[in-house]
Amino acid sequence: MNHPTNPSPVLDRNAGAPLWTQLRDALRARILQGELAVGNKLPTEAEFGAQFGISRIVVREALADLVRNGLIYKIRGQGAFVSARERDEDFVSTVLGFSDEMQRKGRTVRTQVLLQELRAPTGDESRALGLREGEQVVALKRLRSVDDALQLLVETAVPADLAPGLHRMRLENRSLYDVLRRQYGLRIVRAERWIDAVLPDSRSSALLDLPAQEPLLRIESIAYGANGRALEHYRALHRCQSSRLHVQTTA
Known part of the structure; x- marks a missing residue:
């Protein structure tokens, strides 16, 4: 060659x-x-x-x-x-959002908003966010790419009382965590995350433009503010053929 x-x-x-x-x-x-x-x-x-x-x-x-x-x-x-462009992604082990972590590494992140609405929470969202009956969430479904490669399909819920008007805000190609900090004074200080491997359904495969069925990493996260209240719940499907998730632990 x-x-x-x-x-x-x-x-x-x-x-x-x-x-x-x-x-x-x-x-x-x-x-x-x-x-x-x-x-x-x-x-x-x-x-x-x-x-x-x-x-x-x-x-x-x-x-x-x-x-x-x-x-x-x-x-x-x-x-x-x-070699194949394998990259370490640290967002899973930090309180930085995906956009913040990728941009800190000089990567280009693009976000397409597929769904953005004010609605009642699902049972899982209500339990994760500690919501009472009658409270609502701002629900987002976003498709994210890194350096023009589709990487992540994310479904997010934020308590509506913490972010009034978020369901009307333009979020295309914006960091949600940055919006929460700047517009609402919400700063995430810790998060719990769970990771497992799944085979995506046909709709998720189509959205991520997968050429063939491949296993994805499913990440579930609950993020908390300084006062201990849950600020965000998300589930993400992460394509990891060209990247690795990096987790750092301390004693």
């Missing part, structure tokens, strides 16, 4: 960032944007060194970091190749 041309911009020796991180970041960007296709053979360390006027040690550091993060792999005697 031919090497891709124009592998990265000129490296800046006057920049504060080391040369190896500049090369790594340039290659990572081209891989995540799809400019370097899965299976492409990369130039050798010597070829990279000649192209950029850098030492093989610098090149080796950049490539080693890409290997550690699952973006490339090496075959002894054959060289380095672009």
